[in-house]
Every structure is written in C-alpha cells, then in structure tokens.
Amino acid sequence: MKKTIIFAALILLLLLSLGPLAWILYSSVTDFNGHLTIANYAGAWHDANISRYMLNSVIVTGMTVFLSLLFCALFAYPMAVLEFKGKKLLYFILLATFFVPWEMTFVPLFSVCVKLGLDNSLWGVILPSCVSAMGIVFLMDAYTSIPKSLFESARIDGLSEWGIWLKVALPLIRPSMAGLAIITFVTSWSLFMWPLIILRQSDSYTLTVGLSYLSGLFSANLKYLAAGSVIACLPSVALFLALQKHFISGLVKGAVKG
Amino acid sequence: MKMSRKALALFLLPGGILFALFALYPLLGALKLAFFNYNVFSAPVFCGAGNFAEMAHNASFWNAARNSFIYLIVTPLLASTSLVVAVLVNRKMRGINFFRTAYFLPVVVPMVIAGITWKFVLDDGGVLNNLLMSMHVIKSPVFWLTGADFAIWSVMFVTFWKGIGYYMVMFLTGLQNIPSNLYEAAEVDGASEFYAFRRITLPLLKPYLLLVLILSSTAAIKVFDEVYVLTSGGPLRRSETLIFYMYANALNNFPPRIGFACAVGVVIFFIAAMIALLNKYVVRAQ
Numbered sequence: 001m002k003k004t005i006i007f008a009a010l011i012l013l014l015l016l017s018l019g020p021l022a023w024i025l026y027s028s029v030t031d032f033n034g035h036l037t038i039a040n041y042a043g044a045w046h047d048a049n050i051s052r053y054m055l056n057s058v059i060v061t062g063m064t065v066f067l068s069l070l071f072c073a074l075f076a077y078p079m080a081v082l083e084f085k086g087k088k089l090l091y092f093i094l095l096a097t098f099f100v101p102w103e104m105t106f107v108p109l110f111s112v113c114v115k116l117g118l119d120n121s122l123w124g125v126i127l128p129s130c131v132s133a134m135g136i137v138f139l140m141d142a143y144t145s146i147p148k149s150l151f152e153s154a155r156i157d158g159l160s161e162w163g164i165w166l167k168v169a170l171p172l173i174r175p176s177m178a179g180l181a182i183i184t185f186v187t188s189w190s191l192f193m194w195p196l197i198i199l200r201q202s203d204s205y206t207l208t209v210g211l212s213y214l215s216g217l218f219s220a221n222l223k224y225l226a227a228g229s230v231i232a233c234l235p236s237v238a239l240f241l242a243l244q245k246h247f248i249s250g251l252v253k254g255a256v257k258g
Numbered sequence: 259m260k261m262s263r264k265a266l267a268l269f270l271l272p273g274g275i276l277f278a279l280f281a282l283y284p285l286l287g288a289l290k291l292a293f294f295n296y297n298v299f300s301a302p303v304f305c306g307a308g309n310f311a312e313m314a315h316n317a318s319f320w321n322a323a324r325n326s327f328i329y330l331i332v333t334p335l336l337a338s339t340s341l342v343v344a345v346l347v348n349r350k351m352r353g354i355n356f357f358r359t360a361y362f363l364p365v366v367v368p369m370v371i372a373g374i375t376w377k378f379v380l381d382d383g384g385v386l387n388n389l390l391m392s393m394h395v396i397k398s399p400v401f402w403l404t405g406a407d408f409a410i411w412s413v414m415f416v417t418f419w420k421g422i423g424y425y426m427v428m429f430l431t432g433l434q435n436i437p438s439n440l441y442e443a444a445e446v447d448g449a450s451e452f453y454a455f456r457r458i459t460l461p462l463l464k465p466y467l468l469l470v471l472i473l474s475s476t477a478a479i480k481v482f483d484e485v486y487v488l489t490s491g492g493p494l495r496r497s498e499t500l501i502f503y504m505y506a507n508a509l510n511n512f513p514p515r516i517g518f519a520c521a522v523g524v525v526i527f528f529i530a531a532m533i534a535l536l537n538k539y540v541v542r543a544q
Contacts, residue, residue, distance in 0.1 A: 104523025
C-alpha cells in the first residue's frame with residue numbers, strides 16, 4: 001500500500017516536471033498535422049536567426065566562463081594565502097556586496113557600458129558578468145584548504161610567486177574551478193534581463209533574448225519557437241546529464257557560498 | 259607570506275578593475291541617482307527624498323509592491339514541496355536516480371525557455387485548455403495568462419515548477435548528512451516514522467531550511483524573466499512585480515525615469531535584506 005502511494009507520487013511528479021518539456025519537444029519535431037519532421041529545426045536555424053543567436057550565446061558563455069575563472073582565480077589567490085595591507089578592507093567590500101540585488105544597478109551600469117562603447121556588443125554582456133564576489137569567495141575557500149607547507153617547500157625549491165600559483169595552487173583547486181565553471185556556465189547561458197537591456201539590435205541577441213523576442217512577435221511561428229527552445233536547452237541539459245554529480249555538488253556549494 | 263607589490267597588483271588588478279567598474283561604481287551610482295530626477299536628456303537634478311515620497315503616493319508602485327508581496331507566497335510552497343520531494347527520493351529503490359535526475363531537469367532549463375514552454379501549455383488556446391475541454395472539465399478556455407485574477411498565479415507556478423528540483427537537491431544534501439543510526443535508535447524506541455521526521459529530520463535540516471527560505475524569497479522578490487515572457491506584467495499590471503516596475507520606469511517610459519527607477523531599486527534592496535534577516539530570525543526562534 002505504502003509502496004503504491006510512493007510510486008504514484010513519483011510518477012505524478014515525473015509528469016509535472018517532464019510533461020511540458022516533452023510537449024515542446026513533441027511540437028518541435030512534428031508539423032501541424034502531427035507528422036514527424038525536422039523542417040522546424042531547419043526553419044528556426046536559418047529563417048528565425050537562431051543560428052546567429054546560438055553563436056552569440058556560445059561566445060558570451062564561453063568568454064564569461066573562461067574570463068571569470070581566470071580573474072576569480074587570480075584575485076582569490078593573494079586574498080586567501082598572502083598577507084598584505086588592505087586585505088581586510090577588500091574582503092569586507094566583497095562580503096558587503098553579497099546580498100546586493102544587482103538588478104538595482106542595471107540603469108547606471110547601462111550608462112557605464114554606453115560610455116565605454118559596450119552597448120549592443122557582446123562584451124557588454126561578458127565583462128560585467130566576469131567577476132563575482134561569490135566566485136572569489138568560493139575559490140578563496142579552496143585555496144585556504146591547501147596545506148601551507150606545500151607553498152613553503154615550493155618557495156625553497158626556488159619557484160616564483162607566479163610559479164607557485166600556476167604549478168602548485170591551481171592544480172590543487174581544480175575541483176572547485178570545475179564547480180565554479182558549471183555554475184558560471186548555467187548562469188551565463190540563462191542570463192536574460194541584462195542582455196535584454198544592453199543588446200538592442202537583433203544581430204547581437206543571445207538565445208534567451210532572441211527567443212523571447214520571437215515569442216513576443218504577433219506573427220510568431222510557434223513551430224520555430226518550439227525548435228529554438230529545444231536548441232537553447234540542449235547545451236545545459238547535455239552538460240547536466242554528462243556531469244550530474246559535479247553539477248549538483250557545484251550548484252549546492254555555490255548556493256551555500258552565495 | 260609576502261609577495262612583491264608588482265606581482266600582487268597583477269593578481270588583484272584584472273578582477274579588481276572589473277569589479278570596481280561594473281559592480282561598485284554602478285552600485286554607488288544607483289544609490290546616488292535615487293535622490294535625483296534624471297531623464298538622460300538633461301543633467302540630473304537633486305530632489306532629496308522626492309522619489310521616495312512620490313512612491314508613497316503612487317498607486318502603480320503600491321500595485322507592484324503588492325504583487326511582489328503576493329509573489330512571496332511561492333517561498334513556503336517551494337520549501338514545503340521540495341522538502342517532501344527530497345524525502346520521497348531519499349530512499350534506496352531501484353531507479354530512484356532516474357527520478358532525481360528528472361525532477362532536477364527543469365532547473366537547468368533557462369528561465370526564459372521555461373516561460374516559453376509554459377506559455378505553450380497555458381495560452382488561451384494552449385494544451386491545458388484543450389485537454390481540460392476535451393475532458394469536459396471546463397466549457398470554455400480559462401484565461402490562465404490573460405485573466406486578471408489568474409496571471410500572477412500562473413507566473414508564480416512557473417517559478418515553482420523550475421525551483422522544486424533545485425531546493426530538493428539542497429534538502430537532499432541535508433538529509434544525506436543525517437547519520438542513519440539516529441533513525442535506527444528511534445525505530446528501536448518504537449517511534450513512528452512521522453515522529454522521527456519531526457524530532458530528528460526537521461531539527462537537523464534547519465540550516466538547509468534557512469538556506470532554502472533565503473534563496474527562494476530573495477529570488478521571488480527579484481523575479482523578472484518569467485514575468486517578462488509570460489505576461490509582461492499584464493493584464494492591467496496585475497502581474498507587474500517590483501523589478502518589472504523598475505525596468506518599465508527606466509526603459510519603457512518616455513522620457514525614462516532613471517532616478518525614480520534607481521529609487522525603486524534601493525527599496526528592493528532593503529526589502530531583500532529585510533527578508534533575509536526575517537528568515538534568519540524566524541528559523542532561530544523555532
């Protein structure tokens with residue numbers, strides 16, 4: 001009896017979580033008569049500009065993941081393992097900005113980007129997403145867990161500070177870097193409000209902005225929209241299915257830090 | 259350990275400059291502009307607390323505040339449902355990993371796509387209405403997204419749908435950190451499963467509950483993507499939340515009301531901070 005109830009609940013939740021996704025997948029691979037077709041994908045890709053949005057999204061997400069990992073790993077290193085003047089103040093500023101809803105800064109941020117000529121450019125999306133207090137604190141934790149003796153012996157071996165960072169510290173925080181990469185990937189791939197504000201021309205739209213634009217058109221081709229939505233889900237879904245364990249532990253750790 | 263000044267600067271500068279330019283400077287700018295009248299076309303004019311005073315008398319601000327407040331209902335719904343789901347999937351059973359994976363899947367779908375997907379389902383002529391009509395549950399379509407009384411609840415449902423898996427994973431982490439011998443001891447003592455849940459599971463999950471409450475309520479106060487895609491705040495501003503109201507004042511208004519929008523942003527910041535403190539207080543007091 002109890003087993004049956006549990007099983008029924010599991011199936012019900014399954015329908016709820018996958019049902020709408022299954023429906024949009026079904027819409028995307030059938031024509032209006034219900035026959036299987038890939039025409040919607042071809043149409044979305046070529047006629048609805050999805051190929052361009054995809055390229056933009058790949059560039060934005062790729063650059064954001066790479067640069068934010070690099071900059072956070074650099075910044076967090078002296079913050080975690082070195083002593084220097086002003087470190088406490090920097091740490092305080094980082095923590096103080098933790099609970100800021102960044103959406104409230106979007107209006108002045110827009111003027112900064114306009115002044116720097118970044119409006120309508122993918123860099124206007126990439127650069128502001130490159131450094132986060134969360135990412136820095138996340139990696140500081142990882143550096144702190146490295147035994148100090150490792151740094152000492154590396155110094156005795158005659159490695160420079162850069163050498164120690166590159167050859168000793170970085171390899172040891174690889175799991176945390178992977179976690180941060182996953183969090184940054186998902187965040188950047190789904191980013192919407194800021195790209196919507198800064199990207200004003202259709203050719204620079206990312207997938208989220210482009211698809212919301214398509215869905216708002218009165219004459220929207222719903223089949224293309226469905227195909228485009230499936231395309232937009234694929235990268236993050238594929239990454240999740242491939243790296244489930246890392247994926248979930250990365251997100252949980254990130255949430256705890258954030 | 260020490261490091262040369264030059265090396266230190268090379269470590270700190272790239273991230274530091276970006277953080278100052280794209281985070282700190284705009285943040286201070288928003289705090290400043292909240293006290294100015296500014297429409298982009300002419301220089302900002304100091305107006306003291308004028309923007310805040312205007313909010314107090316502005317019916318559409320109170321409408322947005324009310325909607326954001328209503329939206330917070332999603333927090334207890336999410337916390338309780340995802341806790342139940344976590345308990346449900348925290349068992350040794352063949353195929354349980356499949357269910358965990360499936361329940362988590364909506365989390366990795368970008369919110370905009372989740373919105374578009376649910377729009378297919380909830381539209382006036384969408385799947386849900388067709389299904390309910392063919393089953394003779396309803397005679398005419400329910401206006402899930404375009405009806406004044408339904409819109410905000412439909413948008414909230416999408417937030418709920420996409421959040422369950424995320425918070426389930428948080429609770430699951432907590433559940434798996436509880437030593438199983440506690441339950442064995444309870445069983446030996448003849449305690450019922452529900453009693454064990456109340457006396458062992460819940461108290462030990464408290465830090466995770468706090469985390470889930472803070473994360474989901476700050477997310478609820480900042481909700482934007484699903485509102486934009488599903489209803490654009492309509493009909494008749496009935497699903498317009500505070501963030502959307504801020505966005506609309508800065509970008510959909512002509513001339514743009516930059517200072518006023520920044521003031522709304524400051525209010526959102528205080529609400530978010532208060533919610534975080536309140537959550538902490540409530541969970542401590544329990």
